[in-house]
Each structure stands twice: as structure tokens, then as C-alpha cells.
Amino acid sequence: MYDGPLDNLVKLIASLPGLGSRSAKRIALYLLTHKEGTMLPLARALQECADAISECERCGNLDTAQPCRICRDQARDTRTVCVVATVADLWAIERTGSYKGRYHVLGGVLSALDGIGPDDLSIDTLMNKIQQNDISEVIIALSATVDGQSTAHVLTDHILDIKGDVKITKLAHGVPIGGELDYLDDGTIATALQSRA
Amino acid sequence: MYDGPLDNLVKLIASLPGLGSRSAKRIALYLLTHKEGTMLPLARALQECADAISECERCGNLDTAQPCRICRDQARDTRTVCVVATVADLWAIERTGSYKGRYHVLGGVLSALDGIGPDDLSIDTLMNKIQQNDISEVIIALSATVDGQSTAHVLTDHILDIKGDVKITKLAHGVPIGGELDYLDDGTIATALQSRA
Numbered sequence: 389m390y391d392g393p394l395d396n397l398v399k400l401i402a403s404l405p406g407l408g409s410r411s412a413k414r415i416a417l418y419l420l421t422h423k424e425g426t427m428l429p430l431a432r433a434l435q436e437c438a439d440a441i442s443e444c445e446r447c448g449n450l451d452t453a454q455p456c457r458i459c460r461d462q463a464r465d466t467r468t469v470c471v472v473a474t475v476a477d478l479w480a481i482e483r484t485g486s487y488k489g490r491y492h493v494l495g496g497v498l499s500a501l502d503g504i505g506p507d508d509l510s511i512d513t514l515m516n517k518i519q520q521n522d523i524s525e526v527i528i529a530l531s532a533t534v535d536g537q538s539t540a541h542v543l544t545d546h547i548l549d550i551k552g553d554v555k556i557t558k559l560a561h562g563v564p565i566g567g568e569l570d571y572l573d574d575g576t577i578a579t580a581l582q583s584r585a
Numbered sequence: 586m587y588d589g590p591l592d593n594l595v596k597l598i599a600s601l602p603g604l605g606s607r608s609a610k611r612i613a614l615y616l617l618t619h620k621e622g623t624m625l626p627l628a629r630a631l632q633e634c635a636d637a638i639s640e641c642e643r644c645g646n647l648d649t650a651q652p653c654r655i656c657r658d659q660a661r662d663t664r665t666v667c668v669v670a671t672v673a674d675l676w677a678i679e680r681t682g683s684y685k686g687r688y689h690v691l692g693g694v695l696s697a698l699d700g701i702g703p704d705d706l707s708i709d710t711l712m713n714k715i716q717q718n719d720i721s722e723v724i725i726a727l728s729a730t731v732d733g734q735s736t737a738h739v740l741t742d743h744i745l746d747i748k749g750d751v752k753i754t755k756l757a758h759g760v761p762i763g764g765e766l767d768y769l770d771d772g773t774i775a776t777a778l779q780s781r782a
Contacts, residue, residue: 392637392649393630393633393634393637393638393649394638394649396630396633396773397627397631397634400623400625400630402628403614403623403720404606404616405611405612405615405625406608406611407603407612411602411603412772413673414602414603414673415601415602415604416634417602417647417671417673417676418602419601419631419634419635420634420635420638420647420672421647426601427631427634427635428631429597429645430594430597430631431628431631431632431635433590433593433594433597434594434616434625434627434631435589435625435628436590436593437590437594437596437613437616437617437624438617438620438624438625438628440589440590441590441591448635450591450614450617451617452589452590466744475614475617476610476611476614480613496652500628522747540654544776568639
């Protein structure tokens with residue numbers, strides 16, 4: 389019964405991450421009953437963001453400026469590059485306010501299961517960046533998953549191949565702030581013990 | 586750092602039912618990395634639905650047609666009206682395919698806590714509809730909540746005041762199909778026992 393435009397809208401909403409067909413229907417109904425307040429402003433905001441925001445050609449961040457604000461910020465340390473898998477990870481690190489270098493967004497991590505190989509990620513541009521610029525430290529900030537760590541391993545090998553004197557660091561593993569020991573997995577506790585300081 | 590258009594987009598997405606600022610950020614990022622496939626089609630679909638879909642002036646359903654397809658369907662029983670709180674409820678009943686009468690969308694239920702009084706709902710138009718048309722049965726299909734049931738009570742009184750010979754029915758209470766007795770609340774089991782057949 390909901391053929392045509394509404395069916396199309398529900399399908400598009402259901403394709404967003406974290407939403408299914410039930411929540412999509414609920415959202416579509418909410419939008420239709422809040423046309424002036426939410427639906428039309430949302431349509432305009434989507435169009436506006438699609439027009440205004442693009443991938444930074446230097447680091448892969450998403451911004452209205454090209455290159456992005458982080459790449460243009462002369463106050464930031466240009467000799468340190470933090471390698472992240474996604475823009476979401478970049479934003480997560482920026483949120484902390486504790487990093488003042490540049491970034492490089494890989495676009496994912498190597499994954500045999502998901503069929504993601506080196507050509508699907510921006511590994512070549514990272515290597516060019518490291519080779520052509522005066523980079524002293526590369527921080528590999530990938531997730532502590534099997535895929536993330538094997539990608540980190542591959543990247544470390546690559547980087548040392550082309551520039552032996554660059555410092556390569558990784559995020560520390562350990563007990564999360566506010567984390568209760570009792571609820572932590574054994575691997576994390578073991579790592580935290582080994583890396584004690 | 587996400588000022589301007591992106592911040593606005595995230596806020597609008599976060600205002601949708603079931604979404605918060607974290608999931609909104611995740612969705613916004615997904616949209617920005619799927620511009621052609623999802624973001625622009627979604628913007629167009631929102632605009633299209635906002636233009637094409639409106640509230641049926643007879644029953645309150647949302648449809649591209651005016652009056653809606655249900656109100657125009659001559660094969661449906663015009664003497665039976667099913668009163669629902671929201672369009673979502675109307676769609677839920679339509680999904681079953683087991684009702685062939687007309688509808689009336691109240692726009693909510695009476696609620697002292699939420700400050701929703703009789704003037705906020707389309708009770709007057711329902712009464713006019715019952716008075717002016719040849720209605721033989723009114724099915725009050727409101728939720729089995731305190732507010733839903735007290736609204737049903739008020740409606741029943743009103744309807745009997747203006748038309749004493751109309752049949753007023755409610756949805757049956759009982760064990761949901763596929764429901765395990767052990768997980769059901771006592772009230773439902775007691776009701777199902779009393780209404781046994």
C-alpha cells in the first residue's frame with residue numbers, strides 16, 4: 389500500500405547504518421508529521437552537506453574546506469602523521485583534543501574475509517607522503533582487532549622499507565579509564581600488566 | 586570542529602525517533618561517504634514525499650492521493666469505522682489485511698501527563714462523521730495502555746451520547762500468537778482466562 393515515493397523513502401532510510409525497516413517506517417512517519425520542522429530542513433541539510441563537504445585530498449578527512457582545516461592549520465605539527473582507518477576514528481581522536489599533528493585516513497583495514505586488499509586502501513598515498521615529506525613519527529592508530537593489528541603490521545613493514553629512520557608508534561593497550569578490572573577481558577588485563585609503568 | 590552544515594545535519598538526524606547524537610554522527614559519516622548512492626537520493630526522496638504526501642482530510646491517513654486510497658476504495662465497508670491513535674497504528678492494521686472498513690486517525694490519546702486534551706485530538710470530526718454518516722460499528726483500536734483505555738472510555742461515552750444504536754467494539758485482549766505463557770504478564774493471562782472461548 390505504501391508504493392511510490394514513501395516506499396522509496398523508507399527503503400533509503402532503512403539502508404542507513406543501525407536502522408532496519410521497522411525503525412525506518414517509524415522515522416518516515418515522524419518526518420511526514422513534522423514536515424516544516426524536520427523533514428524539509430533535513431532535505432535541505434542533506435543537499436547542502438553533499439554540495440559543501442568533500443574528502444580532503446591530502447589526508448582523507450571530510451570538511452567544507454579543501455584541504456581540510458587540520459591540513460591547513462600551520463600550528464599543527466607537520467612532522468607527525470596519525471594513520472586511522474576511517475574519518476570516524478579521526479573525529480574520535482580530535483574529540484580528545486590531545487593530538488596536534490596531521491592525519492592519514494586509510495579508508496578501512498586489510499581484511500581477507502571482507503575482501504579488502506592493499507589496493508582498496510590509501511596505502512600508496514601514505515607511503516608517498518612519508519617518502520616526500522619530512523615525517524619523523526607515524527602513529528598507527530588502528531583498532532585493536534585482528535584485522536586492525538595485521539594491517540598495522542603490514543604498514544610498519546612497508547614504512548621501514550622506504551624510510552628506515554622514521555619512528556613508528558602505536559596506541560597503548562591497557563585498562564580503559566573508568567573500566568572495572570572484573571569486567572575486562574583477560575587479554576587486556578595481561579597486556580596492561582606487561583606494559584605496566 | 587563540525588560547525589556549519591555538518592553540525593546542522595547531525596542535529597537534525599539526532600532529533601529523529603530512536604536516534605541519538607552518536608548514531609546521528611555515524612549516519613552522517615555514512616551519508617558523506619555514500620553521496621551518490623544514498624545521500625542525494627535521500628534528499629530528493631524527502632523533498633518528493635514532503636510534496637506528494639499529505640494527510641487525508643477524511644480519515645487522517647497519509648497518502649499521495651486526496652482523499653486517501655482507503656477512503657476512495659468503494660469495495661471497503663463504509664459503515665464500519667476503526668478508530669486508531671496514529672497513522673502507524675492504521676498501517677499496522679492494514680498490514681494484517683484482515684480489516685476492510687474505513688479508519689479514523691485520532692492523532693494520539695488523551696493524556697493528563699503529556700497535557701493532551703480532547704481539543705488536541707480529532708474527536709469532534711469523529712463525532713460529526715458518526716452523526717452524519719450511516720455508521721453501524723465503531724471499532725476502538727487504541728493501545729492497551731492506561732491512556733489508551735481511558736481514551737476509549739471517553740470515546741464510548743461520547744458516541745453513545747450522540748448515537749445510541751451504534752455498535753462499539755474493542756480489540757480483544759489475550760495471549761499474543763506465538764507468545765509463551767511463562768513470559769506473559771499476569772494481567773494478560775488473567776484477561777485471556779476470563780475471555781476464554
